[in-house]
Each structure stands twice: as C-alpha cells, then as structure tokens.
Amino acid sequence: MAEERRRAVAVGFSRGLGECAAMLEAFGYAPAIPAASAADGLGLIRERRPELVLSDAVLPGGDGVALARQIRALRLDVQPALLVLKPRGMPLPGATELEALCALAIDAPASERSLGEALERLEALEPPLPPEKAARLEALLDALGVPDHPGREDLTRAVALVWADRRRLRALRAGLYARLSRDAGRTPAQVERAIRHVIDAAWRTGDIGQQHRIFGDTIDARRGKPTCGEMIAQLADILRWEG
Numbered sequence: 001m002a003e004e005r006r007r008a009v010a011v012g013f014s015r016g017l018g019e020c021a022a023m024l025e026a027f028g029y030a031p032a033i034p035a036a037s038a039a040d041g042l043g044l045i046r047e048r049r050p051e052l053v054l055s056d057a058v059l060p061g062g063d064g065v066a067l068a069r070q071i072r073a074l075r076l077d078v079q080p081a082l083l084v085l086k087p088r089g090m091p092l093p094g095a096t097e098l099e100a101l102c103a104l105a106i107d108a109p110a111s112e113r114s115l116g117e118a119l120e121r122l123e124a125l126e127p128p129l130p131p132e133k134a135a136r137l138e139a140l141l142d143a144l145g146v147p148d149h150p151g152r153e154d155l156t157r158a159v160a161l162v163w164a165d166r167r168r169l170r171a172l173r174a175g176l177y178a179r180l181s182r183d184a185g186r187t188p189a190q191v192e193r194a195i196r197h198v199i200d201a202a203w204r205t206g207d208i209g210q211q212h213r214i215f216g217d218t219i220d221a222r223r224g225k226p227t228c229g230e231m232i233a234q235l236a237d238i239l240r241w242e243g
Contacts, residue, residue, distance in 0.1 A: 016108025145206020
C-alpha cells in the first residue's frame, strides 16, 4: 500500500506562497489546502491536522508571526511545522519570536532547493512548550516528587516532544529516546534508564496523594507506578487538554 502523503495548509494569497505550495508535492506532501486568512487557516488546521503550515508574512488582519503564536496555542495531537514566506530582502517584524516558536522564515519566491533545505531544518526543531505550559509541567513534576537529576531534564524534553507530536509514543526507544540522546553523547537505553530512575525515586519518596490525583486509576495497581511511556503520555495529555 502506498505511503500516505503528509498534509499541508497554505495561508495567504501571494504568488510566492502559491508557487511554494505547488513545490511541496516533490517532498511527499499532498496538494496544500488553501486558506485566504488567518481565521480560515486556524479552522482548517483544527479540522485537517496538517504536518506543515505555510503562511504569508502579511495576512488580512494579521501576520505570519501572530498566526504561528495562535497555532502553538491550539490543542493538537501533532503541532505542525511552520514556514513563513516574506518578500525577499524585507525585514520580518517579530522574527525573534518566530524563532522561539520553532518556526522559520524564508524569502519568496523560493526555489525548490531553498524550500527543501528549510523543510530539513524544520525536521530538526523541537516546538517549545508555551511558557504557561512549561511552568505547569515544572509544577506537576514537583508535585509528583521528581528529583533534580539529568533524568528530570530528559523527562521534561520527552513530555514537550510528545505534546508537540503524540505519534512519538509509538516508538519510544528507537524514536523518542534516540532523539533525546542525539546531542547528549548517550544511548537511547541510557536516556530511558535516567527517566526510569527519577520515576522510581518519585514513587519512593513523593506524595502518594498528589500522585493519585495526577494519575488517578491510569496506573496498573500491580506495578504501583507508571512506566516511562505512561508518565510521558499522561503529563503531555494534561498539558494538551487542561484549561
């Protein structure tokens, strides 16, 4: 069976955006779904759950940076990669914030080569947790009794990655842990052990009432504590759906 092509939404109406959207098929995407405004684009993103959003830098009633901010606030199982097209040589207001939102800006018209390079760079980025969600995660880890240890940092990054793309739970060691180990000079197994260590420590010394409040009846009573995957999934889902 042929592999399903990835989905894309193109928000805007510039000629450069249309040309860029047309080139996406060469990179494994289905024809991009067009949206003329940010409001229409957000509706399509909620409905179609695309892996990529292309946007003009200037939109009716807004801009690409504001759209990126709104997308990152959506409750999505998969946060899309974000690419903003700006007229060549034009400074982009809010470019620093765009970088913090794990999005890229490229000049239009774009060549197939520059588009391909941008898509490769996007693959390597990790959409950050919005500040309020990052603060909530830290509070949850404190409430569970997760100690200050390299495994806590691994767990924090793992939760952020799964918040951005829940499909990462399908392959923990070969996918998620491998990504976490890539820049740390460790193996995926070492990352998994570090996360397991802080979970074990939390369930030995943490507040059992808080742990039950956060996890409820989702933990196998015979084990008494979550697996690494259960811990990551539950925390990511809390961040996705709370509020």
